[in-house]
Amino acid sequence: xxxxxxxxxxxxxxxxxxxxxxxxxxxxxxxxxxxxxxxxxxxxxxxxxxxxxxxxxxxxxxxxxxxxxxxxxxxxxxxxxxxxxxxxxxxxxxxxxxxxxxxxxxxxxxxxx
Amino acid sequence: xxxxxxxxxxxxxxxxxxxxxxxxxxxxxxxxxxxxxxxxxxxxxxxxxxxxxxxxxxxxxxxxxxxxxxxxxxxxxxxxxxxxxxxxxxxxxxxxxxxxxxxxxxxxxxxxxxxxxxxxxxxx
Amino acid sequence: xxxxxxxxxxxxxxxxxxxxxxxxxxxxxxxxxxxxxxxxxxxxxxxxxxxxxxxxxxxxxxxxxxxxxxxxxxxxxxxxxxxxxxxxxxxxxxxxxxxxxxxxxxxxxxxxxxxx
Numbered sequence: 001x002x003x004x005x006x007x008x009x010x011x012x013x014x015x016x017x018x019x020x021x022x023x024x025x026x027x028x029x030x031x032x033x034x035x036x037x038x039x040x041x042x043x044x045x046x047x048x049x050x051x052x053x054x055x056x057x058x059x060x061x062x063x064x065x066x067x068x069x070x071x072x073x074x075x076x077x078x079x080x081x082x083x084x085x086x087x088x089x090x091x092x093x094x095x096x097x098x099x100x101x102x103x104x105x106x107x108x109x110x111x112x113x
Numbered sequence: 114x115x116x117x118x119x120x121x122x123x124x125x126x127x128x129x130x131x132x133x134x135x136x137x138x139x140x141x142x143x144x145x146x147x148x149x150x151x152x153x154x155x156x157x158x159x160x161x162x163x164x165x166x167x168x169x170x171x172x173x174x175x176x177x178x179x180x181x182x183x184x185x186x187x188x189x190x191x192x193x194x195x196x197x198x199x200x201x202x203x204x205x206x207x208x209x210x211x212x213x214x215x216x217x218x219x220x221x222x223x224x225x226x227x228x229x230x231x232x233x234x235x236x237x
Numbered sequence: 238x239x240x241x242x243x244x245x246x247x248x249x250x251x252x253x254x255x256x257x258x259x260x261x262x263x264x265x266x267x268x269x270x271x272x273x274x275x276x277x278x279x280x281x282x283x284x285x286x287x288x289x290x291x292x293x294x295x296x297x298x299x300x301x302x303x304x305x306x307x308x309x310x311x312x313x314x315x316x317x318x319x320x321x322x323x324x325x326x327x328x329x330x331x332x333x334x335x336x337x338x339x340x341x342x343x344x345x346x347x348x349x350x351x352x353x
Binding site: 058060061063064065066067110 | 144147148177178184185
Binding site for chain 3: 122138141142145149151233234235236
């Protein structure tokens with residue numbers, strides 16, 4: 001159990017920095033979470049954060065990497081998966097499963113692989 | 114990987130979505146298995162067919178609504194087939210129009226044959 | 238024959254683990270190979286290190302550890318375990334904790350999967 005200081009509040013996270021209470025999430029907290037990952041959020045990051053949050057809300061599970069890749073190809077007009085993956089890793093250098101999920105306030109991937 | 118080299122595994126969902134955690138943990142396994150490039154199918158028999166019923170609302174139960182997840186299993190999680198046993202639906206007064214997603218309705222005999230083609234069955 | 242085993246129920250409340258244990262012992266005596274036992278759902282409780290049944294009762298946790306000494310691989314699902322508090326500090330052996338991919342691996346490498 002750890003804590004993150006945000007607007008004078010203590011937000012509970014697990015040892016790896018994922019939110020304990022998903023309801024705590026808001027856009028400002030996303031910025032704070034991004035800082036812990038050394039990620040500076042741009043318009044491009046926000047589009048994916050919004051997409052993954054909507055996906056999770058609608059379908060109740062985090063998307064497979066392939067769905068993220070497909071979404072990025074559409075959003076950014078990229079020709080193939082390779083380019084899309086490159087794009088994703090430029091935004092989230094330590095991997096989308098870890099960083100995008102954390103910043104977007106999704107639960108930690110169950111680590112079942 | 115060629116089709117012949119893939120291992121055929123079928124989840125057999127037999128329990129209703131409420132009352133136990135079987136449905137939830139089965140679906141967690143389904144979305145995980147999809148990533149391994151095998152031939153994974155899902156079948157619903159007995160009370161398992163209730164999992165696919167339209168109009169579920171789990172908010173008062175403090176539980177996630179996994180009926181929203183079944184419609185994307187094939188497209189997003191590489192599940193090959195979703196079968197529903199015809200007799201199980203009928204016995205519960207249900208029909209195709211009650212189901213949240215498009216599935217393959219098969220009768221008991223054909224489902225039995227499909228099960229026989231599997232390397233492994235995982236009942237939940 | 239190579240047999241994989243999936244355990245979905247916890248100890249004592251259900252007979253599943255006892256039946257599975259007897260099945261596994263009989264199968265091994267008949268010369269079959271057990272490719273592994275995967276603990277899922279409440280099955281993960283069978284590997285809880287703090288189980289302490291009365292001395293005059295069978296100790297399921299110990300029976301399983303004996304199977305492990307005979308070379309049977311025991312695998313506790315990390316996700317099902319976390320949900321129930323069976324984690325590094327409470328599992329019999331930390332090395333037994335692994336992912337659902339191992340269940341699929343058992344399906345691939347076994348001639349039959351048997352679920353209890």
